[in-house]
Amino acid sequence: MGVLDSKVPSGPLADKWTKHKNEINLVNPANKRNIDIIVVGTGLAGGSAAATLAELGYNVKTFCYQDSPRRAHSIAAQGGVNAAKNYQGDGDSVYRLFYDTVKGGDYRSREANVHRLAEVSTSIIDQCVAQGVPFAREYGGLLDNRSFGGVLVSRTFYAKGQTGQQLLLGAYAAMNRQIQRGKIKSHTRHEMLDLVLVDGKARGIIARNLVTGEIERHSAHAVVLATGGYGNLFFLSTYCMGANVMAAWKAHKRGAHFANPCFTQIHPTCIPVSGDHQSKLTLMSESLRNDGRIWVPKKLEDAQAIREGKLKPTELAEEDRDYYLERRYPAFGNLVPRDVASRAAKERCDAGYGVNKTGEAVYLDFDAAIMRYGREKALTSGMKNPDDNTVRKLGEEVVEAKYGNLFQMYEKIVDQNPYKTPMMIYPAVHYTMGGLWVDYNLMTSIPGCYAAGEANFSDHGANRLGASALMQGLADGYFVLPYTIGDYLSDDIRTGPISTETQEFEEAEKNVKERIEKLLSAKGQHSVDYYHKKLGKIMWNKCGMARNAKELQEAMDEIAELRQDFWENVKVTGSADAKNQELEKAGRVADFLELGELFAKDAFERNESCGGHFREEYQTPEGEALRDDKNYTFVSAWEYMGDPRKAKLHKEKLNYENIEVKTRSYK
């Protein structure tokens, strides 16, 4: 078992980042022109990193599988982006954002990284406004904020329910400016299939042009992976269809440690599964929990009547409803963190109170908010004694202005009007806190290979708070990586261009081609989706919201078996030298079939409950997660040893010098 060096700078917490920036090596502008950087993935983290690195003068090559950087799945983030601006004067501060994030992560994240994140959060908002990102504003012309789960202040900046879209378009615009200047060479519809190491350093990638099928070699002095999370391991998730772990997994196989793979976020408010044909799940933003109240019927017979369609939720009297989050967690109510809200929904549904056909749904009700807003609007409009219908109408208008696109999205999918009847929601896989292990500089355990955004593990511990993914992606890309990468590259000013005509590239290309050949030549019994769905079922049932040792052990065996079956019997149509979506999917699922086993192993070995990782053996009498700080205050970083089951554990001990580690309570 090895010990990992996180390279966190010395000194007081609040001074670490400034001190580090002052002390690391810089590359002079003339030399930057001689240095190439590959950025894989062009969402918020990759797009902002690519733009900033190109502004600084480096030659950047970007790669994404989408047809345009603007389509990366950061675009689907709805609710907002956190920043410790304290514009609302409600007591927010850098420390408080830092504290909330560490606590929200259930004390399994690295203090110094989280503090840096909180520090640069304010610059993100300044930067985005300067770029022309149209955030929501108040009538006075200043920026508006709202609140998110797990915190007691309003620090979330937003653009209706499309914050991710607007921030991504900002980063995309910044990229476009550099593409136009010739400083970024953008490769769209390309997928990274391997990482190339020369003398132990990351020096390039092998990529496949997804249109022509051509296998290409690309070299650089450093490689940044900003390729997002691996939630599609579960088949059904709120991720986009193409999201995959390929780049990160290939780096892992080349020596990058994979940290905390079992830390997965199951988001409480998603549209429930409707049938076997389902291909993905849709999130309803957490911001809805600002105004929506979550409930199930108090009586089992009412729940049954609702499931059978004999009773409508609107017919149920107030006293017959169980607002279980408000009941269990009076201090935070409906705004408890995601892991807590998800488990509470599962608990009620498992107990038989679910409200849709499958019994796996709870209500998210806007009626109270509509009436409250309506009354306020009536007053400010000078109406003296408005009747209920007028109040309702005014209230619906206010709610529409806040969440209109989400309500429309819901109605299109479910065919019910959420203004008139409560939404039905259920938890779904949404984000992965785990990812490539990185040090304070965001470098993985491979020199010269960096990981940013959701692809790394660093900031969210065992549970991410709402509106913090956008914050982290942009912090890494705009404000952290561009500084820290210079420290490494300062050694490369005399290296000169990296040749792709070397044995290392030759070998990597050969491996990639052989793998494609192998996928296409399997005997052909079942489609790629067949295997992906099977894997997803194992993951959801045995490695999902609640886990136990016995089932995790079973999951490991079942996944290993499924992987063997896949390689013998998968049917991949088409050829390698053309556009071939089945081949693309096959490569991704093959990686998931390895990662899944490591995921289960990681969950099996972590004998405690923390954040999104809930082990049934470790809970309080009230059913809350029970951490074991004495034995598990560390990051599990796994080293690839061939078989996922044989991965070697390295521990990074987590030290909390500035925060008192407590049992998380939202009561």
Added chain:
Amino acid sequence: MKIYLKIWRQKSAATKGSMVQYTLDGVESDMSFLEMLDVLNEDLINKGEEPVEFDHDCREGICGTCSLMINGRPHGPDSRITVCQLHMRSFSDGDTIVIEPWRAKAFPVIKDLIVDRTAFDRIQQAGGYISVNTSGRPVDANAIPIEKDAADASFNAATCIGCGACVAACKNASAMLFTSAKVSQFALLPQGQVEAADRVLNMVRQMDLEGFGNCTNTGACEVECPKGISLENIARMNREYLAASVKG
């Protein structure tokens, strides 16, 4: 439901395509349109045939990847949604559904229903940004108050997802709605003023170079836009363009 499909199949940009008919049984009304195509593809794969390739990614109406012409309408019969948000409850048992890729000179077909929309990226690269470098010490975000109405109007223009339905809907394959949405987003904000003239001139020039047609104000783009981008943006771009041209 039983559905009859007529789908455009084309092996590559270089080869000729044609409509191919398929019959699909057991379609459920709460399937999404793309899930219906998933079922078709699963059938085709099991028969050893090549599945139909189509672009899609987020499947929640925001990434702008999906791009199907359904019975002659971009994104199908419902309004204000993308194909991925369309559900089979919009169709009836026995319906025939014709599925084609976007048709425009500037959007060449890559394979089957997938087209190349990089022309849109190049229009954005020509000026769809504000020239500001990343810096840890820019002006405080609240230093410039922006009137809520202007901020909201800018946001509305910025919600364009770049799917290309406007081009596909237009008889001239014009990209005016797309280009004007980006021009408007910045024209409505104080931060966008400095480069306003160059931006509109450069973006319009690139749009023309890409081979998009002219705008004849039929308004088909606005009707089919899944995000409801308004024709007002085209008027605003024309005004900006005129002002910039006069300014020289």
